[in-house]
Amino acid sequence: MAVKINPKRIRKDFPIFSRERKLAYLDNAATTQKPKCVIDAEKNFYGSTNANVHRGLYKISERATEMYEKAHEKTAEFVGAGGMQEIIFTRNATESLNVVAGSIGKTLKAGDEVVLTLMEHHSNIVPWQQLQRKGVKLRYVGFGKDGKLDYNEFEQCIGKNTKVVSFVHASNVLGSINDAKKICKIAHENGAIAVVDGAQSVPHMEVDVKKMDCDFLAFSAHKMLGPMGIGILYGKEEALLKMEPFLYGGDMIKSVGKFEASWNTLPWKFEAGTPNVAGAIGFSAAIGYLENIGMQNVRKHEEEITEYALRKLSEIGGLEIYGSRNAQDRLGVISFNVEGLHPHDVAALLDEEGIAIRAGHACAQPLLAQLGVNAVCRASFYVYNTKEEVDRLCKAIGKCKSILM
Amino acid sequence: MQSYWEMQEHFDVIPMDRQAYVEEVMDHYKNPRGKGKLEHADFCAKDENPLCGDEISICAKVKAGKLQEIKFDGHGCAICIASSSMLMEKATGMKMEKALKIKREDVLSNFGEISPVRTKCALLSLKVLKLGICSFLGKKAPLE
Numbered sequence: 001m002a003v004k005i006n007p008k009r010i011r012k013d014f015p016i017f018s019r020e021r022k023l024a025y026l027d028n029a030a031t032t033q034k035p036k037c038v039i040d041a042e043k044n045f046y047g048s049t050n051a052n053v054h055r056g057l058y059k060i061s062e063r064a065t066e067m068y069e070k071a072h073e074k075t076a077e078f079v080g081a082g083g084m085q086e087i088i089f090t091r092n093a094t095e096s097l098n099v100v101a102g103s104i105g106k107t108l109k110a111g112d113e114v115v116l117t118l119m120e121h122h123s124n125i126v127p128w129q130q131l132q133r134k135g136v137k138l139r140y141v142g143f144g145k146d147g148k149l150d151y152n153e154f155e156q157c158i159g160k161n162t163k164v165v166s167f168v169h170a171s172n173v174l175g176s177i178n179d180a181k182k183i184c185k186i187a188h189e190n191g192a193i194a195v196v197d198g199a200q201s202v203p204h205m206e207v208d209v210k211k212m213d214c215d216f217l218a219f220s221a222h223k224m225l226g227p228m229g230i231g232i233l234y235g236k237e238e239a240l241l242k243m244e245p246f247l248y249g250g251d252m253i254k255s256v257g258k259f260e261a262s263w264n265t266l267p268w269k270f271e272a273g274t275p276n277v278a279g280a281i282g283f284s285a286a287i288g289y290l291e292n293i294g295m296q297n298v299r300k301h302e303e304e305i306t307e308y309a310l311r312k313l314s315e316i317g318g319l320e321i322y323g324s325r326n327a328q329d330r331l332g333v334i335s336f337n338v339e340g341l342h343p344h345d346v347a348a349l350l351d352e353e354g355i356a357i358r359a360g361h362a363c364a365q366p367l368l369a370q371l372g373v374n375a376v377c378r379a380s381f382y383v384y385n386t387k388e389e390v391d392r393l394c395k396a397i398g399k400c401k402s403i404l405m
Numbered sequence: 406m407q408s409y410w411e412m413q414e415h416f417d418v419i420p421m422d423r424q425a426y427v428e429e430v431m432d433h434y435k436n437p438r439g440k441g442k443l444e445h446a447d448f449c450a451k452d453e454n455p456l457c458g459d460e461i462s463i464c465a466k467v468k469a470g471k472l473q474e475i476k477f478d479g480h481g482c483a484i485c486i487a488s489s490s491m492l493m494e495k496a497t498g499m500k501m502e503k504a505l506k507i508k509r510e511d512v513l514s515n516f517g518e519i520s521p522v523r524t525k526c527a528l529l530s531l532k533v534l535k536l537g538i539c540s541f542l543g544k545k546a547p548l549e
C-alpha cells in the first residue's frame with residue numbers, strides 16, 4: 001500500500017530549497033537536487049575516511065574499502081541484483097552504456113544486428129553507431145502518437161542476426177514506461193542480449209532486474225538524489241564473466257606480466273583505476289533516503305502530480321503535450337510545445353519567474369525528428385515537487401504567451 | 406551569502422532599460438525585417454545551433470563590394486530571430502569588408518543581459534552572414 005508523501009516536509013531536507021526559496025525546480029530528468037544526508041556523506045568521507053580503496057593496509061583505507069563495497073551491496077539490493085559482483089560503478093549512465101557497447105562490440109561481426117528504439121537518449125544510440133564501422137547494422141523500433149512502442153515491430157526487427165536489443169525503460173522525453181519484461185523476453189527468445197537504459201526509470205519506480213530479466217541495466221546516481229560522477233552498470237554475473245573488460249589499468253587486474261595480464265574478479269574487472277569513492281558513498285546515502293520514502297510512494301506521488309499537470313497543461317490553448325495523456329503510462333516527465341512559441345523563449349521567461357525547465361532537443365534528436373519538432377519544453381518532477389509548482393508553471397506559460405504573441 | 410534569487414531581485418530594481426530592450430527585441434521578433442527568400446542571390450549561407458535546433462540562412466545580392474540586398478530565413482527563438490532582423494537592417498548597403506568587422510559586442514549590446522547559452526542564439530545570424538561573405542570572397546571563415 002502506497003503512503004502519501006509530503007513534499008513540503010521533504011523539501012526541508014534539501015539545502016538548496018532553503019537558499020533558493022522561490023525556485024520551482026522542474027528539471028529532474030536532467031538531474032535532481034541533493035538532500036543534506038547525501039552532501040554530508042560525501043563531505044564526511046573526505047573529512048574522516050579519505051584513503052584509496054583496495055590498496056592500503058591501514059585503518060582508514062580498510063574503512064574506505066568497506067564503505068565502497070557496501071555501496072555496491074546496497075545498490076545490488078536496491079535493484080534486486082544477485083550481489084555486489086553484479087554492480088559496476090562508472091561515471092554515469094552514458095559510461096555504463098559505453099562499457100556494454102564497447103565490450104560486447106568486440107565480439108560482434110559484420111552482419112550482426114543491434115535493435116534500438118526511436119525513443120533512445122543519445123547515450124544509447126551513439127555508442128552503438130560506432131559498431132557500424134565493423135559492419136554491424138542498427139535497426140530501430142518506432143512508437144505511436146500515444147508514446148507507446150510498437151511491440152509488433154520488435155517481432156519484425158528482431159531476427160536471427162540480432163545480437164543485442166538495447167532500449168530505454170522510460171523515455172526522458174515522452175515519459176513512456178516501456179514494457180521491459182516483454183522486450184527482454186522477445187530478445188532472449190531470439191538469442192539476443194537485452195540491455196536496459198534505466199536512467200529515468202530507476203529513480204522513479206521500483207525496478208527489479210530479476211523480474212525484468214535484463215542482462216544489463218544502466219543508470220546514473222545524480223538523477224536519483226545522488227552525487228554527480230557516479231553511474232551504475234548492473235550486469236548478470238554470467239554475462240560479465242564472459243565479457244571482455246572495457247577500460248584497462250590498475251585495480252582491474254589480478255596480475256600483470258610484461259606482455260600480458262589477467263583480470264580481477266567481478267565487479268572490479270570493470271572498474272579500472274581509482275574510483276569515485278566519495279560519490280559511491282554519497283549514492284549509498286541517496287538510496288537510503290529513497291528507501292525511507294519507499295519507491296512505491298515516490299511513484300504514487302509523481303503519478304498524482306503528473307495527472308494534475310497533464311490536466312492543467314492541456315487547459316492552456318495551443319499547448320501540445322507529447323506522448324500519453326494517461327499518468328499511469330508515464331513518468332513525471334512532460335514534454336510540450338506552445339504553438340507559436342520557441343521552447344528557448346519559454347524556458348528563459350519561466351526562469352524569470354523562478355521556474356526551471358528544460359528546453360531543447362533533450363538529447364533525443366531521433367525521437368524529436370519522429371515527433372516532427374526541433375525542440376520541446378520539458379517539465380519533470382520528483383519527490384519534492386508540489387501541485388502549487390504546477391500551478392505556477394501554468395500561470396507563467398500564460399504570461400509567456402502574452403509577452404511573445 | 407546572498408543567493409542567486411536574492412541577487413535577481415536586486416537586478417529587478419532596474420527594469421526600465423531591460424523593459425526597453427525587451428520591447429525592441431520583441432518588435433523585431435514579431436515583425437522581422439528582411440525575412441524571406443531572395444531570388445537570384447549572389448551567395449547564400451546557412452548554419453544551425455545544434456543545442457536548440459535553430460537554423461538561419463542568409464542570402465545576399467552583391468554590387469560593387471556592397472551587400473545591396475540581404476534576406477534571412479529559418480526558424481529560431483525570439484533572440485535568434487530578432488538579432489537576424491536587426492542584422493539585416495544594419496548590414497543592408499554595407500561594404501562586405503565592413504560587415505566582416507561587425508563585432509559580437511555590437512550584436513549582444515542589443516539584448517541587455519543574456520545568458521551564455523543564449524549568446525549563441527543572438528550570434529547565429531552574424532556567424533552565417535560572415536560565413537556567406539567569406540565563401541563569396543574566397544576567404545577563410547572566422548572561427549566564431
Ligand SMILES: Cc1ncc(COP(=O)(O)O)c(C=O)c1O
Nearest residue numbers: 092093094121123172199200220
Ligand atoms: C533516458 C536517459 N538515458 C541516459 C541518460 C544519460 O545520463 P547521464 O548523462 O547521467 O550519463 C539520460 C540523461 O540525460 C537519460 O534521460
